Amino acid sequence: MSKKLTTSNKVLIAKVVIHLAAFLPLLNLYYLAFYDQLGADPVQRVIHFTGIGAFNLLLVTLIVSPIAKKLKQGYFLQVRRLLGLYTFSYAFMHVLNFLAFDLQFAWSLFFNEVVERPYITIGMITFVLLAALAVTSLNSIKRKMGKSWQKLHNYSYLIAILVSVHFYWSVKSELITPLFYMLLTLVLLAFRYTKLKALILSMFTSKTR
């Protein structure tokens, strides 16, 4: 009976674990928040939880390929899309929390805040980029996009930097946590030093031409 797990089984198990770890906390969160069991101000709590959650998931998504390389476990790469989609889902809930529960659909206030507050502007840009990555993660679209798909998805590095700026800018005075996240982001980007250097150089040359 000691049959070795096939790769597809391993991927399946990894995916189930990701679903459980990402979805159940959300369920728990909104259950508590709905019944007013999430501290005195559930609105603030859900905004923070989903914001940090999105960032954590983004960082996990970005660390998958360095780990897969290091451990020579190519199948790891197959969970990146799921992680990316959960990142987007958390970010989506984060923005929705802000709009629906904090601003309570005061649309004009929402647009004002997006335009007037630099940290919200950055959040919005980040969100739009994440949405673009989420939509293009469909296999059919991916195939159609060909090479430009990879180009677009290279924005995930920019997204990570933007989120860390958004986070840093959003806090009142406790800067240690956002600085720690910024450091984590830089470490993750450092793993891709060669790739990023090539990317930046190519941007530079294409501009000057």
Place this chain on the structure above:
Amino acid sequence: MLIKTQSNSQSNPAIRSSEITDESVYLQRRQLIKTMGFLGAGALIGSTVSKTANAGFFDSKDNDSNNFKTTPLKFTADKDNLSLIKTPEQKVISHNNFYEFGAQKHQPAELAQNFNVDPWQLTISGECDNPITLDYDDLTTMFPLEERIYRLRCVEAWSMVIPWVGFSLANLLKKVAPNSSAKYVVFETLHDPKQMPGQDDRRLGGGINYPYVEALRLDEAMNPLTLMSVGLYGKTLPPQNGAPIRLVVPWKYGFKSVKSIVSIKLVSKQPATTWQKLAASEYGFYANVNPNHDHPRWSQASERRITSGGLFARNRIETLPFNGYGEQVAHMYKDMDLSKYY
């Protein structure tokens, strides 16, 4: 369904009837949900859902039982503000900005329970003829206590309605007799890193400098609304709300209402205050509630009133100039440009 609740002219919160939850029902529901505890997924994804938030899901211990003992007070009731819908006591004592005990709002209720308030010394000194030092018992016995139901507007754009118990600061100041050089009143919170872990830890303490210092102009301090609070909801203050004595200045943002005070000093020059020192462009000396002057990073035009009701509470209301206390306080600022002296 939207019911405009009857309220006095100074506040007009439109609050759904379902929000006006009786306190005991609220607590009962809370208990029920806790004992149902089943979703133990772990908050791996979002590290900021705290222990209390998930009480009953991960801990068998009851996190809510505050072990700090408060005692009932004798006071005259506030009959003028009964129409204000109060924030449930459980929320008032579990959602606090008191960075000395942690910069996240749930932390003071968790980390302040062993705070020692007796013995306590409050010194009133500086430019006055009769400086005095009060000890713990004096705080509740020196003046007759009265209840004041006030709106509290946080600079972060949320608000509560809290039934404080205390006495007018003016009574205390009259006792020490300020002299003619006295122009400002400076308040200082206890500095005791052994008891207040945030004072010793930049992350926990939110990166502000201690001791916490706040100040008022003398006329603001003498205004009848300015309260020295020693209690809330009829009992002595819990430590997370600033035991044993704190300031309450209802027409200013909450950070002016300094907690756990050990020193009140009359001075001749406007002092530097904690938040102003940290970010003068965001937090001014006056910090009067002003819907027309935004915080650089968010709007101050409206606020979320925290009462009961969960995520779907429609509790965003307009912010009023001077938090609705303009009649009593606006005259003090009539010649001032409030967008400059924010």
